[in-house]
Amino acid sequence: MTLLARHLPGRVRTRATRRARRRSAAALMTVTACVATLASAPAQAGTPTYRDARAPVQQRVADLLGRMTLKEKAGQMDQIAVARMQGDCEWSGGALDETCMKTVLDDYAAGSVLSGGGMGPEKNTPSDWARMVNSVQKYAVENSRLHIPVLYGVDAVHGHNNVLGATVFPHQIGLGATWDARTVRDSGAATARAVAATGIDWNFSPVADLARDQRWGRYYETYGEDPLLAGALAAAATRGTEHAGGAKRVAATVKHFAGYSEPSNGHDRVPADVSMRYLQDTLLAPYRRAIEAGADSVMVNSGAVNGVPATSSHYLLTDVLREQWGFKGVAVTDWEDIRALQAKYKVAADYPEAIALAVNAGIDMAMEPYHAKEFTDGLLTAVRRGLVKERRIDEAVARILRLKFELGLFEDPYVDAGEADDAVLGADRALARKAATDSQVLLRNEGATLPVPRDARKIVVAGSYADDIDSQAGGWTIGWQRVPEGVELPGTTVLEGIRSAAPKGTDVVHAKTAEEAAGQAATADLNVVVVGEKAAAEGEADTPRPELSADQQKLVKTLKASGKPVVVVVIAGRPLALGDASGTEGLLMAWLPGTEGGHAVADVLFGRANPGGRLPVSWPKKTGNEPMYYQQLPGTNAGTESAYDAAHAFGDGLSYTRYAFDAVRPSRTSVAPGDAVRLKVTVSNTGRRGGELVVPVYVSRPVSDVLAPARKLAAFTRVALKAGQSRTVAMTVPARVLAVTPGDIDGAGTPRVERGAYEFTAGGRTAEVTVR
Missing domain, CATH: 3.20.20.300 (Glycoside hydrolase, family 3, N-terminal domain)
Incomplete structure (x- = not known):
């Protein structure tokens, strides 16, 4: 309102x-x-x-x-x-x-x-x-x-x-x-x-x-x-x-x-x-x-x-x-x-x-x-x-x-x-920390830069957003648009979280500006730059160019020039086109993680938590392609920028371990139009540490009477797997999920499940079900 x-x-x-x-x-x-x-x-x-x-x-x-x-x-x-x-x-x-x-x-x-x-x-x-x-x-x-x-x-x-x-x-x-x-x-x-x-x-x-x-x-x-x-x-x-x-x-x-x-x-x-x-x-x-x-x-x-x-x-x-x-x-x-x-x-x-x-x-x-x-x-x-x-x-x-x-x-x-x-005061902080930790999405980790090496002796934490609890909380906090000026919001910033989590003897230096960062980055073992956008709510938060500001791009570019590893942490309510801030060794999307967000970010950076979050939205390469979402319908010239061309696609996210999808098996390969489709998906943790895996199942149509997206989410779950563990999870796709409105351009019909073939895919594994 x-x-x-x-x-x-x-x-x-x-x-x-x-x-x-x-x-x-x-x-x-x-x-x-x-x-x-x-x-x-x-x-x-x-x-x-x-x-x-x-x-x-x-x-x-x-x-x-x-x-x-x-x-x-x-x-x-x-x-x-x-x-x-x-x-x-x-x-x-x-x-x-x-x-x-x-x-x-x-x-x-x-x-x-x-x-x-x-x-x-x-x-x-x-x-x-x-x-x-x-x-x-x-x-x-x-x-x-x-x-x-x-x-x-x-x-x-x-x-x-x-x-x-x-x-x-x-x-x-x-x-x-x-x-x-x-x-x-x-x-x-x-x-x-x-x-x-x-x-x-x-x-x-x-x-x-x-x-x-x-x-x-x-x-x-x-x-x-x-x-x-x-x-x-x-x-x-x-x-x-x-x-x-x-x-x-x-x-x-x-x-x-x-x-x-x-x-x-x-x-x-x-x-x-x-x-x-x-x-x-x-x-x-x-x-x-x-x-x-x-x-x-x-x-x-x-x-x-x-x-x-x-x-x-x-x-x-x-x-x-x-x-x-x-x-x-x-x-x-x-x-x-x-x-x-x-x-x-x-x-x-x-x-x-x-x-x-x-x-x-x-x-x-x-x-x-x-x-x-x-x-x-x-x-x-x-x-x-x-x-x-x-x-x-x-x-x-x-x-x-x-x-x-x-x-x-x-x-x-x-x-x-x-x-x-x-x-009320301080209630459910452990749950808020878990929610914020589980929401972290690791999108780049070149050269296994993360978790932070145990022998790191100097970490430069750059950017004003590193120590900005108000922007970390986002809009609708105490006030309508944001935390009102002069109010001190209790919580832990990213800078405070990193300082708390850093091993004894590690020097954590905060550099707010590009100039300060330039003087510190060359002698750092790791540079963590926290970028984002100021908290706001409806109206004020609208922007014609959802991208990282020029001064923040300059800050990241300065750190990249040092030759030392750079990890970008984004505190924002939407994916931002990164411009010169792209291509760093690490990229972690922290969203607007709330008052426990500083601990959550630090838990992922230092490996106390294995990142398990996955993008619930698409991350654009640059501005100008809005609206943008993975279910955009196909056109006749898919090589142009009108096609879905994301920097990071819906569902993307990395982990500190490795997972494998071993099989997708339907309970029946032929169903009636009103029947649910029941699937079993076998997944494995093939790495050396436990983690939580999001298991999405997508559906696509080889042929459809009306335009269909290349893939559509049909079911999902999140499963915990120990190192070396395999599990088979059961998921149900209700008939309603497969239904589309038939007919001509007027779209005047009642949604129904079309007859024909449906392909269900999870992690590259596919199974076909026919609606007879």
Whole structure:
């Protein structure tokens, strides 16, 4: 979502604040006990069914809905920013203001509140976050007529990234490089536990968009360019979020549905023009996997697809999402997107008409962060004009209420703020380090330069990014775009990680500039140069030339001239055309590895970890070929630069050991069109040390009725192998993975599996299966 990020002061601990915390916690526990007692007590004569925790959720929803006025229903469909209830209630931040809370939570009964990037409490500590959220909930429960709690949302997209001191995980693009659903699931669960400890029950994650244009600033928020990989990992994150364990459950949100990552010129929120075949067969696939994993909500694409804003698309939000896929959860807009139908897209004459377009298309909740009154009044006006029927509003509100009941908010809307610091500060650092380590992709290692030789006595670490924790964490960290100036983010930089991991007696020298590097490199045993791009988020991170800056290319060129080995480490959210920085002895892609990233990079450089990450995207040789992805369709002149010509292809990655693919065997060589294909792949570690191998299986068509890519990922797994060990792994390719939209240019058909031959390949080994 787009918003003006606000930074609030960092963690301050004093005896006075600890005493205040204990008093607040004691008072809150009393309130919680009263509410819980009321909710769990046996239903007495006259007690509303919706207050009876033993009643079925469906009955509770129907009972509560029947007691609500139309205005109260409209309020439930609005989500407003917490900044509208703080300070002067005009984005100043600070303490909650009761007058503004009354307007939002009582007068207009807003059903949901969010903390956008940078919107936190006066003091940015987990306990203060918990007290802020508790206060919002307490006001809503005690002052609204029917005592309905709010859904509280946040963008915790790589750990609880808004909270100072919370462990910052790698961004999704790095997790995509692990090719490991278990690591992604565990990272999602760790994030959910931290989010829940601060009272928040709704996380706007995971992203199921595809990364196919390096110019796009939100490239790093995806799991990669392949729909199967992105869908499997988004599904894993969803399961991790919603089954994290603990007393409080957190709802996951699949975003940005659908086609958000396809802006026609690489800039954020620019309309996409895509064929129906590409939309059905490629873009929709990862969202569907995450929704089938049980996602409670979907956030809708802010952009337009084929001339229609997604927020007003009945086809996307009802025909596909509800009727084809059977989604039962809540569909929420992104930041102020209903108003955009009038103000930017101009498909509505006024705000009530814009609201009607979105609600009738299938929107259940509007992220209208600024004006609760205007949304409620606008929806009521749309009803009076006959633009929206009340039964459609009942349908939307029922979904919202059902989610609140399922999350247990009516029984236990609060958390113990006194426990938040211990639950969040520094939590799950070992997991974050493992995730960052598993995401490292080694792309060059000429002359076995790595691991760093044990007898190395001098290592030059060059570049400002070597000691830049803020850029290492990336966008959406504490603030919206990046860590706000003046805030010290806890964590370990690459320089600190190398110094910590270097053997005793090894001199580690930091050279920030080309001049400093020139004076040190000639006497070094190894030069490690850390390059990258500054942290940023949507809009600001867009770039027409995704390449390494000229000064960084000069720095690498200077080190190369020394004649000593050079290893380039890239800290960035996308592959960058390296120019003069290419051709070094070593190249390690570290992505945006988070607060434990310095240790992760050092673990790989010094051989404490065997790199197992593989590229989830394609790495271009130079700029100008965007969009670029390995599934680009064949043309008639494949020798030109219009062909797929990557510096490093999707799936590339090296190891400190050697692997062999021994066989690919299908369980049957002939299957029916609706059958899954079951394969067994035998792999071996033929080297001298253990490691983890990504095992991808690709499928290709010798002949196809419509154009097919040269290869398409059909299945994958990640397997640990000791030195000399062989294993046979079983994988299943669902029929849906093989399906394509048939027919002519209009692409109007329903996806199906074509009859004929299919070739399945893993590591150069191939097996053929016929669909009869």
